[in-house]
Amino acid sequence: MFERFTERALNVVSESQRLAGVMGCLKVSPEHLLLALVNEAKGVSLKLFRMYGISAARLQPEIAKYVQTSSKRYENITFDNESKEILKHTLDLAGKSGNNNILFEHLFLAVITDKNSNIQAILDKFNFDYYASRDILTKLVQRKIKRLEHPETEDETIKSDFESVYEGEALSGVFDRAVSKLSAKGYEILGTEQIVSSILETPDSDLVRTVNKYGLNTETFEAKLAEQQSRQSEYEGKKIIFTPNAFLMMNNAFQIAKELGSSEITPEHIILSLVKNKKGIAYDIIKELGIDSESMSEDILKPIEKQMPETLSIMKYAKEEARRIGRNVVGTEMFLLGIIAEGTSKAFEVLNDLEITMKDARLVVENLVGYGDEYFDNDITFTPRAKRVLERAWLSAKKNNKQKIEASDLLLAILDEPNSLGMKALDQLGVDAVEIRHGIKNDR
Numbered sequence: 001m002f003e004r005f006t007e008r009a010l011n012v013v014s015e016s017q018r019l020a021g022v023m024g025c026l027k028v029s030p031e032h033l034l035l036a037l038v039n040e041a042k043g044v045s046l047k048l049f050r051m052y053g054i055s056a057a058r059l060q061p062e063i064a065k066y067v068q069t070s071s072k073r074y075e076n077i078t079f080d081n082e083s084k085e086i087l088k089h090t091l092d093l094a095g096k097s098g099n100n101n102i103l104f105e106h107l108f109l110a111v112i113t114d115k116n117s118n119i120q121a122i123l124d125k126f127n128f129d130y131y132a133s134r135d136i137l138t139k140l141v142q143r144k145i146k147r148l149e150h151p152e153t154e155d156e157t158i159k160s161d162f163e164s165v166y167e168g169e170a171l172s173g174v175f176d177r178a179v180s181k182l183s184a185k186g187y188e189i190l191g192t193e194q195i196v197s198s199i200l201e202t203p204d205s206d207l208v209r210t211v212n213k214y215g216l217n218t219e220t221f222e223a224k225l226a227e228q229q230s231r232q233s234e235y236e237g238k239k240i241i242f243t244p245n246a247f248l249m250m251n252n253a254f255q256i257a258k259e260l261g262s263s264e265i266t267p268e269h270i271i272l273s274l275v276k277n278k279k280g281i282a283y284d285i286i287k288e289l290g291i292d293s294e295s296m297s298e299d300i301l302k303p304i305e306k307q308m309p310e311t312l313s314i315m316k317y318a319k320e321e322a323r324r325i326g327r328n329v330v331g332t333e334m335f336l337l338g339i340i341a342e343g344t345s346k347a348f349e350v351l352n353d354l355e356i357t358m359k360d361a362r363l364v365v366e367n368l369v370g371y372g373d374e375y376f377d378n379d380i381t382f383t384p385r386a387k388r389v390l391e392r393a394w395l396s397a398k399k400n401n402k403q404k405i406e407a408s409d410l411l412l413a414i415l416d417e418p419n420s421l422g423m424k425a426l427d428q429l430g431v432d433a434v435e436i437r438h439g440i441k442n443d444r
Contacts, residue, residue, distance in 0.1 A: 004101050006101055007357050007360055009090075012037055013036075025070075025077070029083055032063075034111055082116055089114070090102045093106045099363075105137045109138070113130070140428070141367070174202075191242070192249050192283065193228075197222065200221055207266075211296060216296070220289055225285060253269040253272070255390075256273055256276075257269045259382075262404060262405070264398075272297055309405070311405040313342045314339055321334050331385065331386050336411075339410065340358050345407035365425055368425060388417065392413035393412075394409075412440060
């Protein structure tokens with residue numbers, strides 16, 4: 001029976017046995033379960049108890065009126081018949097709410113709705129509203145339903161600030177050369193071809209050595225570029241400092257940099273973005289050269305993946321968690337699961353100290369977003385809010401002069417989005433922003 005209980009629910013069961021033993025009782029009664037619920041309450045459940053002024057200190061004297069206590073201390077405490085019925089009732093509640101596992105809230109519901117014990121008489125002393133509490137708890141456990149859309153896919157405009165960082169150390173030489181090429185050609189607007197051409201002029205870099213293997217080098221690129229009769233394929237919108245396709249390439253390079261855990265855009269991110277976007281003169285040349293762009297991208301990624309930056313690992317785990325429940329969209333809640341799955345970062349240690357487990361976190365996330373039915377072979381995308389959280393994490397890393405985005409930057413960024421699903425999941429897991437910020441601050 002207990003194999004279906006989440007860790008939080010099991011903690012209540014264990015705590016009820018401990019309390020019964022400490023109070024000198026031979027068996028666990030419903031009253032012990034109620035007191036254990038109060039001791040183990042977090043998040044919404046804790047708020048419910050506090051709403052009616054119910055604490056362990058105030059509850060214990062009331063419970064003592066209904067259970068026989070002694071000065072003895074017992075171990076290996078079993079459950080009386082009334083408690084067994086309550087535990088069985090949790091199975092029915094889980095089935096009705098569509099959950100395979102017994103949640104803390106199922107146990108809470110079973111206890112407060114039990115009419116064969118003294119529970120309701122005790123709670124009446126605190127003016128406890130059974131109906132309102134039951135409705136709140138029922139909504140919490142009935143969220144595991146099939147949803148067609150991710151709750152964070154609201155229409156938001158995410159503004160990228162890559163223009164303020166392309167002058168960073170990794171790209172300063174590239175853009176200096178690219179601007180010089182503009183002057184030589186008499187152009188005023190930077191396109192993908194000038195940017196890629198400038199990247200190829202650094203033969204001592206790992207990136208250039210990688211793309212050279214595919215036949216992409218200064219000579220082949222410039223030869224094909226000379227054959228171009230116009231820059232028409234660069235323009236699909238109004239003229240700006242970049243051609244529209246160069247702007248798109250840089251914007252997506254910025255997103256790729258964040259997803260790969262880098263605090264700055266590098267030439268590698270630009271080439272990866274170019275291949276992904278499949279637009280512009282530079283990509284046309286790659287295609288004309290007959291280069292296998294997907295294989296080239298994989299080779300560019302290999303040295304980055306070998307470094308195993310925390311955020312790259314977290315993004316991979318987040319995508320795996322999304323696929324696990326039939327989603328092609330990663331939201332902030334998947335970032336949270338990714339941090340826990342990565343399991344080595346300071347952010348993970350803080351969550352671990354707060355007793356947040358992968359098992360319980362998954363259950364909460366499943367309740368929040370439900371199961372989808374998207375095809376697993378589709379590209380995984382990010383919700384607008386997830387992109388904004390990545391942006392905040394990137395800014396945090398940049399502000400603190402870090403070369404890489406750390407898991408702690410990502411977790412703090414989630415905290416800065418109070419309406420995000422990541423923050424809602426943390427709330428339901430019984431922790432708040434203050435606890436997490438304090439933990440991260442002490443680790444630094």
